Ligand SMILES: Nc1ncnc2c1ncn2[C@@H]1O[C@H](COP(=O)(O)OP(=O)(O)OP(=O)(O)O)[C@@H](O)[C@H]1O
């Protein structure tokens with residue numbers, strides 16, 4: 001079954017990410033089987049699917065935390081082909097990853113740095129911004145996620161929701177072209193979910209290009225321009241939220257009341 | 259004999275203080291070099307390159323398996339011969355004497371490095387994977403990742419082990435007396451033998467070692483509090 005291409009009406013939009021016939025195996029098992037996908041610039045794509053369907057793997061193939069076995073990824077103006085034995089230089093990876101940043105399920109903040117320290121670490125040491133400039137940038141984005149009051153607090157003293165907002169500020173501070181979210185609210189207590197979702201909603205409203213793996217069906221429906229339903233490594237359904245959530249193949253997984 | 263005024267602790271205060279200073283110098287230098295060797299050893303042990311891993315494993319396993327006293331004697335003799343042999347390879351035939359100080363530092367550093375290799379390896383492996391992955395996901399180069407994320411992330415895990423090794427090292431400097439170098443213990447032995455006030459001098463030595471170890475324990479505790487400021 002081949003992937004459906006996005007059916008957004010903005011056909012003239014520039015494409016931020018193209019995934020072509022991507023295959024990824026872990027120990028002989030094809031975790032991604034011939035996945036193809038296009039994400040137009042300035043749109044939000046949600047990836048849904050049951051546990052183990054390959055959502056994280058797909059996301060991690062986009063910033064090459066996982067190395068696909070074959071296929072092609074064009075992202076942020078860079079083209080990567082896999083399966084032809086070609087080596088990818090570390091400097092190419094570094095450039096790609098400074099332009100496509102990620103927010104993790106488990107936040108993964110660096111515990112030895114304060115909130116601000118976490119946010120300015122990559123701008124300082126990857127983009128090599130000066131101290132003053134990085135600090136301004138860091139404070140700007142902490143402000144944006146409502147965490148400026150906690151700029152000097154270490155992650156251990158922050159709640160899960162606060163940690164995740166700092167992690168989002170950290171991803172924003174690189175001023176990336178594309179943001180990747182891997183289940184950003186799944187590790188949170190229910191009462192902390194909404195503060196993180198509201199930050200992500202604001203980002204969506206700004207017209208940022210985002211890919212979001214999520215189990216929050218209502219939220220996905222609300223913010224997405226495109227929804228992709230993954231099932232055991234294949235894209236079963238893709239399209240507008242309405243079309244996907246109303247598709248019978250998707251019903252068993254994501255009834256709108258879920 | 260009875261006519262002679264017995265030598266008192268005071269008469270030996272100068273040499274003993276000097277010996278204590280030398281002991282501290284040896285320990286600090288050996289520790290610093292050991293830290294470096296340990297970092298290199300741990301990086302090698304965790305590297306994806308098999309020969310490097312084998313070399314580091316050989317080093318840490320072998321050194322830790324042999325009594326330190328024996329190692330000190332072995333390295334003292336073998337080390338001198340090895341350096342002479344190396345020099346002869348380059349046609350330099352001059353018999354150079356390696357100072358007792360350099361030998362002491364070299365030998366102890368080599369032994370410390372083996373133990374530190376293990377401490378650092380364990381401390382690095384204990385860093386949660388996600389923190390390393392986050393560094394990768396933000397485009398850190400390998401070196402930046404190492405010195406900005408891995409090193410600071412590892413210190414809290416490594417410090418208890420490192421503090422232990424420092425205490426062991428201070429005490430191991432006493433073993434250096436077997437090669438006849440006048441650090442603290444050697445000086446005390448001489449004083450005790452010459453004055454025959456064995457108990458007094460050895461007790462004094464004990465007190466001095468105690469002072470050194472307790473002071474350093476306090477310093478390590480402060481350090482640990484500092485590197486753990488991001489923890490509970
Ligand atoms: N590093 C790995 N080594 C081996 N198998 C892996 C690895 N990472 C993922 N897998 C396997 O690949 C499959 C897809 O995993 P993935 O994490 O992408 O699923 P997911 O859709 O994100 O699931 P979840 O909703 O639980 O996060 C799973 O069967 C998983 O066991």
Ligand SMILES: [Mg+2]
Pocket residue numbers: 055056057182183
């Ligand atoms: Mg996942």
